[in-house]
Amino acid sequence: MDVPSFARWGDAADAVALPDGVRELLGLREPAPPVARPALPPVRLPADVLDALAAACADVATGDAARLAHAAGRSTEDLLRLRRGEADGAPDAVLRPADHAEVAAVLRVATVHRVAVVPFGGGTSVVGGLRPVAGGFAGTVALDMGRMCGLVDIDHVSRTATLQAGLRGPRAEELLGDAGLTLGHFPQSFQFASLGGYAATRSSGQASAGNGRFDDLVLGLRAATPTGDLDLGRAPRSAAGPDLRQLLLGSEGAFGVVTELTLRVRPRPDAHSYVGWSFPSFEVGSAALRALAQDGPLPTVLRLSDETETAVGAATGAGAATGCLAIVGLEGPADDVAARAAGVERLLRAHGGTPLGGEPGAAWLDGRYRAPYLRDALLDAGALAETLETATFWSRLPGTYRAVREALVTALGAGALVLCHISHVYAAGASLYFTVVAPQADDPVDQWRTAKAAASDAIVASGATISHHHGVGTDHRPWLATEIGPVGTAMLRAVKNAVDPAGILNPGVLIP
Incomplete structure (x- = not known):
């Protein structure tokens, strides 16, 4: 199926074909409906407002291509809606500021003229973070941070680097690599997501066990808000009141536009070792991961697939383990890797693990950014394919796993595959990452919304968090209200009113 790039993930040159046998495994009979070219709504912003925005930011585009490229994120719902010709979320204009001053100027103009502003990094949101509720505004603009992509400073003594927020993952690693450094942050969206997006969603990379989440790396930040600038982070830690950096981290552009970040960096590693282990069950494997997380030695990357995900991976050539693959x-440093590898092996053997050698590890490394492309192939073939994630304490993890899996299977019915893996570990708990594949119903958007609501209800009822690293967006807002309660909701609204009293920043996102 010839699907335009606006309705796909990433680079069309990296698209993958559906592996042999998957269509039969899922019982897919008909391909998805043909893709319709979206009819963009007319530009709502009047000429005088566009002129004022152009005076604030030199790079303003109102053409169809720019608007369509910023019309949605990359959730399955976003892609399905685009594929059936719905682009009602397209902004009236796309602004590409060159520096912090232009961002601040845009926010001032937008406040005066009541224009909704959607900060746009890599466009990889999968929770409706780029779908504002902007009906009461004069129009909407996407604030594309892509021009703000420089390395500002490296402090080798403190091992920090200051970078602009529009930098995407690969370019940031290239700039730091020239100095022998790395962030060590590699989420699945790494090839396209921006540093500002990492901060705005509390991103967690695949190497979080050893390197921490992105919010662990943020030591300072600069942000523009409609009421003024924020320059936060004078020291690694401070007792000078609540840490205001934390209000911007995870705020999804609702409290301000992050323009610059000072981040903890580390020397690029000398040695790498990626291996597979097999466990007889998800329960046994989870106990082994918990032992490593609590007692060490802690690996850099630590993941465990359940029986279904392991079997599907083996069937598609992504692994050869039976049971549960870790x-x-x-x-x-080479000597440190060797010493930790020996300690990891002793512990995992003692917890019922069987070593599989380097082949599964190499296969995972080779394919770790490929899953979203496989989702495109599944959508092309008429399947529904999507993910969701949560996190909880170790004591609650088995119950959350069972409850969410049962909710998804019940909602999607016969023929659905529900896969899961532990993707991030902590001493106190872990993240569960679910993948769903099922034949598409007549209305696949409604089909997924129903299943996602059932899973979200199960997450909250089990005592887990509604999101570990995807964020809140518009999709998770109802469940966030339950998670933080009325007092927490009032606190978020108070902060919003303080920094953005006109409510122009990403309206309808995050705040219940």
Whole structure:
């Protein structure tokens, strides 16, 4: 199926074909409906407002191509809606500021003229973070941060780097690599997501066990708000009141536009070791991961697939393990990697693990950014394919796993595959990452919304968090209200009113 790039993930040159046998495995009979070219709504902003925005930011585009490229994120719902010709979320204009001053100027103009502003990094949101509720505004603009992509400073003594927020993952690693450094942050969206997007969603990379989440790396930040600038982070830690950096981290552009970040960096690792382990059950494997997370030695990457995900991976050539496959990655100085590898092996053997050698680890490394492309192939073939994630304490993890899996299977019915893996571990708990594949119903958007609501209800009822690293967006807002309660909701609204009293920043996103 010839699907335009606006309704696909990433680079069309990297598209993948559906592996042999998957269509039969899923019982797919008909391909998805043909893709319709979206009819963009007319530009709502009057000429005088566009002129004022152009005076604030030199790079303003109102053409169809620019608007369509910024019309949605990359959730399955976003792609399905685009594929059936719905682009009602397209902004009236796309602004590409060159520096912090232009961002601040745009926010001032937008406040005066009541224009909704959607900060746009890599466009990889999968929770409706780029679908504002902007009906009461004069129009909407996407604030594309892509021109703000420089390395500002490296402090080798403190091991920090200051970078502009529009930098995407690969370019940031290239700039730091020239100095022998790395962030060590590699989420699945790494090839396209921006540093500002990482901060705005509390991103968690695949190497979080050893390197931490992105919010662990943020030591300072600069942000523009409609009421003024924020320059936060004078020291690694401070007792000078609540840490205001934390209000911007995870705020999804609702409290301000992050323009610059000072981040903890580390030397690029000398050695790498990625191996596979097999466990007889998800329960046994989870206990082994918990032992590593609590007692060490802690790997850089630590993941465990359940029985279904392991079997599907083996069937599609992504692994050869039976039972439950774990991927254990170690990075760092060669002597440190060797010592930790020996300690990891002793512990995993003692917890019922069987070593599989380097082949599964190499296969995972080779394919770790490929899953979203496989989703495109599944959508082309008429399947529904999407993910969701949560996190909870170790004591609650088995119950959350069972409850969410049962909710998805019940909502989607016969023929659905529900896969899961532990993707991030902590001493106190872990993240569960679910993948769903099922034949599409007549209305696949409604089909997924129903299943996602059932899973979200199960997450909240089990005592887990509604999101570990995807964020809140518009999709998770109802469940966030339950998670933080009325007092927490009032606090978020108070902060919003303080920094954005006109409510122009990403309206309808995050705040219940």
